[in-house]
Amino acid sequence: MRRTKKTKSPALERNLARMAFRAREASRVLASLSTKKKNEVLCAMGSALLEHMGAILEANKKDVARAAKKGLSKAFLERLTLNEKRVCEMAESLGEVSKLEDPVGAEIKTWSRPNGLLISKVRVPIGVILVIYESRPNVTSDCIGLCFKSGNAVILKGGSDAIGSNAAIFGILQKVVEREGIPADAINFVKTTDRRAVDMLLQMDQQINLVMPRGGEALIREVRDKSKIPVIKHYKGVCHIFVDKSADAAMAQKIVLNAKVQRPAVCNAVETLLVHQDIAGSFLPVMAEALQRAGVEIRGCRRTRQIVRGIGRATEADWYAEYLDLILSVKVVKDVREAIDHINRYGSSHSDAIVTQDQQNAELFLKDVDSACVYVNASTRFTDGYQFGLGAEIGISTDRLHARGPMGLEELTTYKYEIRGTGQIRE
Amino acid sequence: MRRTKKTKSPALERNLARMAFRAREASRVLASLSTKKKNEVLCAMGSALLEHMGAILEANKKDVARAAKKGLSKAFLERLTLNEKRVCEMAESLGEVSKLEDPVGAEIKTWSRPNGLLISKVRVPIGVILVIYESRPNVTSDCIGLCFKSGNAVILKGGSDAIGSNAAIFGILQKVVEREGIPADAINFVKTTDRRAVDMLLQMDQQINLVMPRGGEALIREVRDKSKIPVIKHYKGVCHIFVDKSADAAMAQKIVLNAKVQRPAVCNAVETLLVHQDIAGSFLPVMAEALQRAGVEIRGCRRTRQIVRGIGRATEADWYAEYLDLILSVKVVKDVREAIDHINRYGSSHSDAIVTQDQQNAELFLKDVDSACVYVNASTRFTDGYQFGLGAEIGISTDRLHARGPMGLEELTTYKYEIRGTGQIRE
Numbered sequence: 001m002r003r004t005k006k007t008k009s010p011a012l013e014r015n016l017a018r019m020a021f022r023a024r025e026a027s028r029v030l031a032s033l034s035t036k037k038k039n040e041v042l043c044a045m046g047s048a049l050l051e052h053m054g055a056i057l058e059a060n061k062k063d064v065a066r067a068a069k070k071g072l073s074k075a076f077l078e079r080l081t082l083n084e085k086r087v088c089e090m091a092e093s094l095g096e097v098s099k100l101e102d103p104v105g106a107e108i109k110t111w112s113r114p115n116g117l118l119i120s121k122v123r124v125p126i127g128v129i130l131v132i133y134e135s136r137p138n139v140t141s142d143c144i145g146l147c148f149k150s151g152n153a154v155i156l157k158g159g160s161d162a163i164g165s166n167a168a169i170f171g172i173l174q175k176v177v178e179r180e181g182i183p184a185d186a187i188n189f190v191k192t193t194d195r196r197a198v199d200m201l202l203q204m205d206q207q208i209n210l211v212m213p214r215g216g217e218a219l220i221r222e223v224r225d226k227s228k229i230p231v232i233k234h235y236k237g238v239c240h241i242f243v244d245k246s247a248d249a250a251m252a253q254k255i256v257l258n259a260k261v262q263r264p265a266v267c268n269a270v271e272t273l274l275v276h277q278d279i280a281g282s283f284l285p286v287m288a289e290a291l292q293r294a295g296v297e298i299r300g301c302r303r304t305r306q307i308v309r310g311i312g313r314a315t316e317a318d319w320y321a322e323y324l325d326l327i328l329s330v331k332v333v334k335d336v337r338e339a340i341d342h343i344n345r346y347g348s349s350h351s352d353a354i355v356t357q358d359q360q361n362a363e364l365f366l367k368d369v370d371s372a373c374v375y376v377n378a379s380t381r382f383t384d385g386y387q388f389g390l391g392a393e394i395g396i397s398t399d400r401l402h403a404r405g406p407m408g409l410e411e412l413t414t415y416k417y418e419i420r421g422t423g424q425i426r427e
Numbered sequence: 428m429r430r431t432k433k434t435k436s437p438a439l440e441r442n443l444a445r446m447a448f449r450a451r452e453a454s455r456v457l458a459s460l461s462t463k464k465k466n467e468v469l470c471a472m473g474s475a476l477l478e479h480m481g482a483i484l485e486a487n488k489k490d491v492a493r494a495a496k497k498g499l500s501k502a503f504l505e506r507l508t509l510n511e512k513r514v515c516e517m518a519e520s521l522g523e524v525s526k527l528e529d530p531v532g533a534e535i536k537t538w539s540r541p542n543g544l545l546i547s548k549v550r551v552p553i554g555v556i557l558v559i560y561e562s563r564p565n566v567t568s569d570c571i572g573l574c575f576k577s578g579n580a581v582i583l584k585g586g587s588d589a590i591g592s593n594a595a596i597f598g599i600l601q602k603v604v605e606r607e608g609i610p611a612d613a614i615n616f617v618k619t620t621d622r623r624a625v626d627m628l629l630q631m632d633q634q635i636n637l638v639m640p641r642g643g644e645a646l647i648r649e650v651r652d653k654s655k656i657p658v659i660k661h662y663k664g665v666c667h668i669f670v671d672k673s674a675d676a677a678m679a680q681k682i683v684l685n686a687k688v689q690r691p692a693v694c695n696a697v698e699t700l701l702v703h704q705d706i707a708g709s710f711l712p713v714m715a716e717a718l719q720r721a722g723v724e725i726r727g728c729r730r731t732r733q734i735v736r737g738i739g740r741a742t743e744a745d746w747y748a749e750y751l752d753l754i755l756s757v758k759v760v761k762d763v764r765e766a767i768d769h770i771n772r773y774g775s776s777h778s779d780a781i782v783t784q785d786q787q788n789a790e791l792f793l794k795d796v797d798s799a800c801v802y803v804n805a806s807t808r809f810t811d812g813y814q815f816g817l818g819a820e821i822g823i824s825t826d827r828l829h830a831r832g833p834m835g836l837e838e839l840t841t842y843k844y845e846i847r848g849t850g851q852i853r854e
Contacts, residue, residue: 028771032794113816117805126827127797209827230657230828251850258852344455366845367459370554378544378848387853388844389540400553400636400841401657402829414827417815418793421805423678425685426814 012192013200019155020207022185023128027153030186031125035102037180038149042098044176045148046091049141052172053087059168060137067161079135080162090141090169093392097145100391103410104151118420123413125151127209130201132157132223134215137165144173144187146394150412153186155201155208159215160193167191202227212395232407234398236322237267237350239380242274242339242365243283244356251377252355253287258379259353261294265324267396268351268383272319272329274339277303280332284308288330296326303332319346336361340368347371349398351380372398372405439619440627446582447634449612450555454580457613458552462529464607465576469525471603472575473518476568479599480514486595487564494588506562507589517568517596520819524572527818530837531578545847550840552578554636557628559584559650561642564592571600571614573821577839580613582628582635586642587620594618629654639822659834661825663749664694664777666807669701669766669792670710671783678804679782680714685806686780688721692751694823695778695810699746700757701766704730707759711735715757723753730759746773763788767795774798776825778807799825799832 147154158166170189213223259270299314353375354365385393390408403411574581597616640650686697726741780802781792812820817835830838
């Protein structure tokens with residue numbers, strides 16, 4: 001999405017507009033497909049991936065070789081690389097989605113009015129969803145599965161380094177869709193690597209109803225700035241754990257360790273530890289030792305550094321930082337109020353936890369911390385569609401509108417009102 | 428919001444940023460106010476409007492005189508003008524909102540996980556809402572009331588022609604807020620008429636969570652294009668009624684007349700009538716006569732004009748038109764399928780109705796018409812927060828995300844997850 005000088009390409013724009021228009025048409029067919037039919041197609045998609053394993057791995061090998069030649073990082077290559085196990089997981093995921101409850105058509109609420117009108121609020125698909133993503137090829141099949149089950153047409157725009165793998169996966173799945181008698185335009189893949197394609201798609205608000213950018217913060221901000229279409233996004237996860245005065249120290253230690261080291265590179269890992277001043281002297285030395293044993297670098301506030309010697313200083317920038325690494329910033333706070341204020345000021349409204357035995361402080365923290373997921377006595381690592389029992393996850397929203405926190409199938413729907421009357425008119 | 432050459436004004440930007448920041452802070456206080464306290468404040472606000480009736484009317488008189496001098500239209504002046512009755516209605520509205528159920532804190536869903544985590548999805552305020560509106564001064568107090576009750580801080584940017592009236596109403600209500608010990612920044616009013624103010628506010632996505640533009644389509648599109656903040660909007664209402672073959676003709680006639688003439692200038696009035704070909708010959712002459720008697724101009728398709736002589740021709744543009752006037756376009760269609768396709772193609776996803784005695788066609792229409800409100804055997808004029816029983820309405824959304832159709836207090840909230848554990852960590 002770097003800026004290019006040539007910003008016009010009528011042929012490209014025409015092609016994309018046609019794709020978006022057809023996706024819109026197909027979305028109307030998808031919206032009224034039966035659950036049974038959708039589940040059959042999902043299972044057939046899973047089988048097709050396994051059947052064409054060889055073609056997928058071959059296309060992927062070429063992507064990886066090209067990326068390696070370009071000198072892309074080891075972590076990048078790792079994310080890009082597919083193997084038999086990963087393709088099997090992709091196929092399994094599609095099978096899992098087929099087993100989830102279909103949100104479409106569910107009655108959210110029904111009531112009648114004094115004039116006899118019967119009003120039902122009913123779940124319906126959003127329509128056409130554009131997903132913009134980076135290097136992981138499994139996102140291609142995951143998004144197709146979740147959008148298909150929730151009755152949405154999808155337009156996928158993957159990263160150019162994975163284009164061979166993505167195109168292979170997409171091609172296999174689209175053939176299944178066609179074979180099953182569903183419009184092929186129910187799932188769409190942008191085959192060009194022309195960076196202007198995204199800019200053009202983001203203007204097509206007549207056809208596309210939602211944009212979900214997945215990737216680095218810069219990509220997401222650019223999409224947000226350019227889009228005429230509503231965007232649901234997830235910038236970052238600056239998650240906190242506050243260890244209260246009354247905390248069970250062993251529990252607190254276990255939770256903090258889990259939230260920091262079990263998988264440090266993910267958005268629900270903890271980045272800042274806040275400790276009540278009354279227990280800092282006893283809690284922090286033990287906690288710090290355990291963290292350091294696990295390879296964690298600690299950056300402390302002034303008071304933390306008085307208690308734990310030999311650690312680095314946390315600057316203002318550290319309180320805003322999403323390390324995604326074995327680094328933890330630590331701050332001693334006066335009380336639960338200061339902890340809440342710190343979190344609301346520096347946090348990213350993602351996931352934050354209190355460890356406490358004090359019921360009142362627990363409830364205060366739950367109410368006043370303004371985040372998507374607020375925990376009492378549990379690890380922040382549970383913020384996840386599967387862990388929540390949503391069955392699947394298309395992403396985590398740190399936005400406030402439409403969906404907040406883990407987004408499953410239900411969050412890929414909207415609603416409509418069905419109103420049944422017997423000739424009522426407005427007086 | 429016309430473009431100006433001087434686009435920078437650091438002082439203005441600083442002032443607005445300060446306002447937005449303070450609104451954000453105040454929103455945290457609002458979020459935890461008790462329902463009782465909020466209701467008391469709302470009632471006090473209503474009383475204050477009545478108490479200061481004279482000041483409001485005086486300020487309004489100056490606005491109206493200035494607008495008249497500028498040569499603004501009679502309809503515009505009518506919308507701008509306040510009188511004792513209108514101020515009483517504003518006060519009553521605040522009292523009504525105090526009686527509505529408080530959505531904040533309501534548990535949407537609670538479930539437990541196999542590991543013992545208890546997950547609750549709980550309603551919370553959205554945060555800070557920016558409302559951009561045009562000439563009606565009652566919007567000032569209506570929006571303050573609804574945002575306050577739903578725990579949101581509000582920033583109001585009204586039209587420059589009503590600035591004296593709006594400032595008077597706002598000043599009176601803010602004094603009540605302060606007197607009741609609530610941060611004054613819970614409600615905010617942009618006093619400048621500098622057109623750059625809106626552009627600046629639309630960039631402040633760190634502080635402002637939602638923008639609701641109310642007014643003409645041009646204003647709304649401009650806000651959407653410039654905003655970094657999510658926008659919920661309502662472009663227009665191109666509403667349809669389809670009279671099916673099996674319709675009760677008397678009921679159909681009554682509904683069409685009501686939807687067209689009861690109040691033609693509103694968004695839920697019908698603009699296009701679709702009639703099944705099998706009954707067009709008998710239904711249309713009677714219907715047309717009734718409409719013409721009520722002063723309605725009919726613009727028909729070819730077949731309509733063969734049946735009803737002496738009417739104008741409906742062009743392609745007519746099918747897209749929101750007349751907001753005593754004009755109706757009429758088209759004869761083959762069947763319910765053609766009616767649905769016409770509505771999904773030309774409609775604005777607002778409100779559409781079928782009149783039929785055929786249960787199967789009714790259900791098909793309800794499912795396949797892709798609009799916020801779909802009616803069977805009732806007038807489209809019921810799309811309204813009060814008529815739906817939501818108690819109040821801050822607007823109608825023709826968007827698909829977050830809120831669709833009439834928006835009441837519940838639609839001014841989002842949710843958070845409160846998760847209660849006993850030391851759970853992720854394995």
